[in-house]
Amino acid sequence: MPGISIVMENGSDQPMKPLFLIICYIAAVTLPLILSWLVGGPPRAFHQELASGLGILAFAMILMEFVLSGRFKNVSNDIGMDVTMRFHQMMARVALAFALLHPFLYRSTPVGGPRPWDPTRQLVITTDISDLSSGIAAYLLLPSLVLLAIGRTKLDYKYETWRLMHGIGALLIAALLLHHTVYAGRYGSQPVMTGVWLAMTAVSVGSLCYVYLLAPLRDKTRGWRVTSVKQVTPKQWELTVAPDGHSGLDYRAGQFVWLNVGHDSFSMKENPFSIASAPAAGPEVSFMIKEFGDFTRTVGQIKPDTVAYLDGPYGSLSVEGRSEPGIALIAGGVGLAPVLGILRQLRLTHDPRKVKLVYGNRSVDQIAYREELGQENVTLVLSDPPEDWQGETGFVDGALLDRVFSPQEFKEWVFVVCGPPIMMDLVEDHLLKRDTPSDRILSERFSYD
Ligand SMILES: Cc1cc2nc3c(=O)[nH]c(=O)nc-3n(C[C@H](O)[C@H](O)[C@H](O)COP(=O)(O)OP(=O)(O)OC[C@H]3O[C@@H](n4cnc5c(N)ncnc54)[C@H](O)[C@@H]3O)c2cc1C
Structure with missing residues (x-):
């Protein structure tokens, strides 16, 4: 669920x-x-x-x-x-x-x-x-x-x-x-x-x-300005905005906003995106956006200084104030966005809780922020790996989770899951099978269909 x-x-x-x-x-x-x-x-x-x-x-x-x-x-x-x-x-x-x-x-x-x-x-x-x-x-x-x-x-x-x-x-x-x-x-x-x-x-x-x-x-009086647009993988972009004359957004790592870039605040051209930055990093807010349709395919053409509006924050994907001893972050593809926000916040605040990240993609060029993620307690998974690939192969499924997490971790940790629907279904089902209480499974789906 x-x-x-x-x-x-x-x-x-x-x-x-x-x-x-x-x-x-x-x-x-x-x-x-x-x-x-x-x-x-x-x-x-x-x-x-x-x-x-x-x-x-x-x-x-x-x-x-x-x-x-x-x-x-x-x-x-x-x-x-x-x-x-x-x-x-x-x-x-x-x-x-x-x-x-x-x-x-x-x-x-x-x-x-x-x-x-x-x-x-x-x-x-x-x-x-x-x-x-x-x-x-x-x-x-x-x-x-x-x-x-x-x-x-x-x-x-x-x-x-x-x-x-x-x-x-x-x-x-x-x-x-x-x-x-x-x-x-x-x-x-x-x-x-x-x-x-x-x-x-x-x-x-x-x-x-x-x-x-x-x-x-x-929102009209709380505009934002695009400060940078960077390509992080062939089809994924990092868009960063800064508050224009106000203190910014009061959010928790892992939440999302409705983002409107380059239109009037009354425009219906707004899309939901998870915040990939951490509140502890300052007022700038960044997003990891995957090319998908009308708007997302044009993100690379957005010029710095373009006006933006953020409606939010929304969502419950947050580990703030939770008491579990460890945090399991499980992401697939662009599902890394909120997970990255949480990871960045945990690192910036020197959070004492243990953290493990599982991040699945199809091919090696789709792995975003590889250097920043580092290697310690990070499991990269590829379903279509190159010959010299040293990491895990296949899908983020039950067998993989059993290799990464101990029975005790399944029972005691909080699991944050975001990725393609099929991955989320597999992970959520497996966690329940491994006796992870449902209130320790936090997930966000990018599609309601
Ligand atoms: C809570 C949430 C968080 C998300 N976070 C991210 C993220 O961090 N990075 C990322 O790349 N993608 C994220 N998405 C998906 C992203 O919103 C869509 O890919 C994007 O809106 C597609 O817009 P488009 O104009 O490019 O495509 P379109 O062709 O216009 O739309 C494609 C599909 O995207 C969805 N969509 C489009 N506009 C909206 C809207 N205004 N409200 C709700 N759904 C819409 C619809 O299902 C639509 O069928 C998230 C979605 C949700 C619901």
């Missing part, structure tokens, strides 16, 4: 414990349902209540999806961004199923316009097209939004375009559902519930406004 952490962050961004978060989530999605039940109305057939209940739950879950967008430190910093995003994806599917099912359960209910003697719609469900049209529009839009998100990687459009469409689509659905719930809903039409739905929608839409309007406005 990735992204598991028991570390608490200090200060105003202190993340909440996972159990507390789950309770908050359940409370938020069930609140309208419970209130609707309390507000009540004359009894109806069970299938009608179920239909309304599913609709209410679906709308509440859809509103909560805004908060689960991954940009709220209090939500994602303790459970991990990857877990937050997977939960967001899973709940979207559940909400979709509830929403699609809900109108069909009104079966055998008499239909017709609102009757003056039946304000709570006990006897009929509305067929007034103006009330239903918003629901029908949302009914068509919602599956499109979810399907486009599921099939995003197979469709040939830019990530930024998809993100914009996803945000606008979600806003539209929230507005349509608010109208539908208030005008066509048996419970939503009651003043208390109208107030509840309005408040919940305002919070959700407000959270989006915070991410795309207020946070960029705040």
